[in-house]
Amino acid sequence: MSTLVSSIADGLRRAGFVFLIGAVAGLAVYVSGPGGFEFSSWSPVVLGNSVLVGVLYVAVIDATTRIIQIVMEAFVPVQSEGDIVLHALAPAGGTLLIFLGLTAGLKALLGTAFPTSWILLLGIGTGAALIVGGSTGVQALQAYYRRDRQDHAEGWEARMRRLRTQCCPPVLFETLDLAQTLLDQKPEAARPLLHQLQSLLTYRRQAAGDELVPLSDEIEAALWYVELVQMQSGDDLEVGFDVPDSLLSVPVPRLTLIPLLENAVEHGAGKLNEPCTITITGRHDDDRLCLAVLDTGPGFDTTDPDTVLRRGSGIADLYARLRSHFGNKAELSLLPQGVLWCAPITDSATASSPTGAPASRTTPSAPSD
Numbered sequence: 001m002s003t004l005v006s007s008i009a010d011g012l013r014r015a016g017f018v019f020l021i022g023a024v025a026g027l028a029v030y031v032s033g034p035g036g037f038e039f040s041s042w043s044p045v046v047l048g049n050s051v052l053v054g055v056l057y058v059a060v061i062d063a064t065t066r067i068i069q070i071v072m073e074a075f076v077p078v079q080s081e082g083d084i085v086l087h088a089l090a091p092a093g094g095t096l097l098i099f100l101g102l103t104a105g106l107k108a109l110l111g112t113a114f115p116t117s118w119i120l121l122l123g124i125g126t127g128a129a130l131i132v133g134g135s136t137g138v139q140a141l142q143a144y145y146r147r148d149r150q151d152h153a154e155g156w157e158a159r160m161r162r163l164r165t166q167c168c169p170p171v172l173f174e175t176l177d178l179a180q181t182l183l184d185q186k187p188e189a190a191r192p193l194l195h196q197l198q199s200l201l202t203y204r205r206q207a208a209g210d211e212l213v214p215l216s217d218e219i220e221a222a223l224w225y226v227e228l229v230q231m232q233s234g235d236d237l238e239v240g241f242d243v244p245d246s247l248l249s250v251p252v253p254r255l256t257l258i259p260l261l262e263n264a265v266e267h268g269a270g271k272l273n274e275p276c277t278i279t280i281t282g283r284h285d286d287d288r289l290c291l292a293v294l295d296t297g298p299g300f301d302t303t304d305p306d307t308v309l310r311r312g313s314g315i316a317d318l319y320a321r322l323r324s325h326f327g328n329k330a331e332l333s334l335l336p337q338g339v340l341w342c343a344p345i346t347d348s349a350t351a352s353s354p355t356g357a358p359a360s361r362t363t364p365s366a367p368s369d
Contacts, residue, residue, distance in 0.1 A: 012299055021058045023054060023055060025214070027077075056102075061128060064091075066093045072086065078140050078147070079144075081328070083140070083144070084144055087136055088133045098128040101123060103121050103125070123293040124286070155202060174228075176197075180218055197224075197228060200224040201225050202254065203224075203254070204221075211254075212254075213253075213254055214251060215243070215247055215249070215252050219243060225261060236274075238277045238280075240279050240280070242279065242281040244283075247289060248346050252320065253325050254322065256291075256318060256322065257280070259279065260293035260315070260338075260341075262266045263293070264295040266295025268298070268299075268338075269297055272297055276296050278293065278295075279295075281294070282294070284345075285342060287344060288344050290343075291341055292338060292339070292341075292342060294335065294338035296337065297337070299337045315339060326344060
């Protein structure tokens with residue numbers, strides 16, 4: 001009931017606003033006519049018609065603007081500064097077009113009874129378009145920053161919980177099953193397996209912090225994951241790393257590589273009945289680091305990032321994590337056979353190793369078969 005009352009109140013306020021602005025606009029057009037400010041020559045009928053036309057203009061423009069806003073919100077969500085510009089330009093352009101269309105129709109219909117010059121009307125139309133565009137642009141800007149704040153304030157812990165709990169669960173249980181078997185048959189073979197699993201789980205648990213780590217730490221954790229997966233899949237999975245030594249000290253947020261690797265294993269290799277190859281590559285792109293994880297699996301059903309991000313997948317959590325560190329400079333792209341993300345290279349001094357000491361690592365060895 002309260003929602004209905006609130007909707008009615010909002011509708012009445014909007015109608016009152018439309019009537020007020022329309023009346024003022026009609027009065028302004030009437031005053032600009034032959035009689036001007038000479039009250040003795042004013043005609044109540046002509047004045048009433050002018051106000052009515054003004055209200056009609058504002059009502060049609062208001063309805064058009066609202067429809068354009070609804071369409072833009074549905075098909076062009078505000079996710080970048082470019083989207084904000086579109087949310088301002090679309091209603092402004094629609095306002096100007098509707099204004100010109102109404103004016104041309106009324107002039108053709110009324111002829112000399114609508115004597116206001118085109119120059120004045122174009123000025124009014126342009127002013128209305130600027131006001132509408134500015135208003136909708138400010139609303140889009142507010143929505144953009146409100147979404148960013150909510151993303152950061154409300155979603156951070158939830159995203160980190162998902163990253164910590166969802167990262168590696170299949171290999172976790174499969175490794176424990178294999179270790180149980182080995183403990184009964186070959187206890188010595190189970191010890192390194194459990195040590196590898198413990199290292200990976202410890203690294204994942206440390207992702208609760210907000211610090212950056214050297215890329216070499218991410219690659220080493222990825223190697224632990226790869227070796228555990230290969231123990232399950234044997235020769236059916238081949239993983240290669242192609243990352244220059246110069247990138248190993250570049251700081252990155254924790255768990256920005258393993259989720260993509262896990263995605264390639266589960267949705268790439270896991271959907272093939274034949275051997276699969278996964279390739280992890282790292283490159284300099286001017287002052288940015290670009291990391292890609294590609295596989296020879298079936299690939300994504302779409303390469304539209306917005307579609308995948310809206311699904312709330314691990315890739316969406318990863319993108320939100322990158323944006324929390326790098327802002328709008330973080331980019332994530334879906335390729336037919338994998339995922340690529342790029343972010344600016346920051347000061348390597350800000351990265352710390354798991355023990356808190358400055359990181360210093362050699363190139364990790366390739367995963368064993």
